Amino acid sequence: MNVLTVEELREMMICVCDRVAAEERxxxxxxxxxxxxDHGVTAARGFRAVKKVLESKRYQSMEELLDEAAETLSETMGGAIGPIFGS
Ligand SMILES: [Mg+2]
Incomplete structure (x- = not known):
């Protein structure tokens, strides 16, 4: 049985970040x-920040990775959409 690894999740999240940023316009x-x-600007800002964070270190668990991604989205997107995406 194959199980998703933390590194695979990190790579998947970075792909999501790239995709959202590419669709800014x-x-x-x-x-x-x-x-x-302005949603594209806001979303791209948040996901670019998440990519930067995810590329800066290796995570011990999926929970740690997702918590940091969520916190980064909440902090960088702001407004109502930050907490929504963070959640
Ligand atoms: Mg707006």
């Missing part, structure tokens, strides 16, 4: 239909 365009059009 598109997320802003979508947000502009119903909001102020």
């Amino acid at each position: 598109r997320l802003c365009e979508l947000d502009s239909f119903v909001g102020d059009g």
Whole structure:
């Protein structure tokens, strides 16, 4: 039975970070239909920060990795969306 390792989770999360950052403009365009059009900027800022954190060290557990990712999103995205993504 294969089990996801902490390193595999870290690599997956970094891919998510890259994908969100790559879609910054598109997320802003979508947000502009119903909001102020800055969601892409906010999301990209948060996920770029998470990538930087995840690349800076190795984690002993998935809980530690996800806690740090969540805390980073909450701190860097701000507003209402930070705690939502952090959760
Ligand atoms: Mg906004």
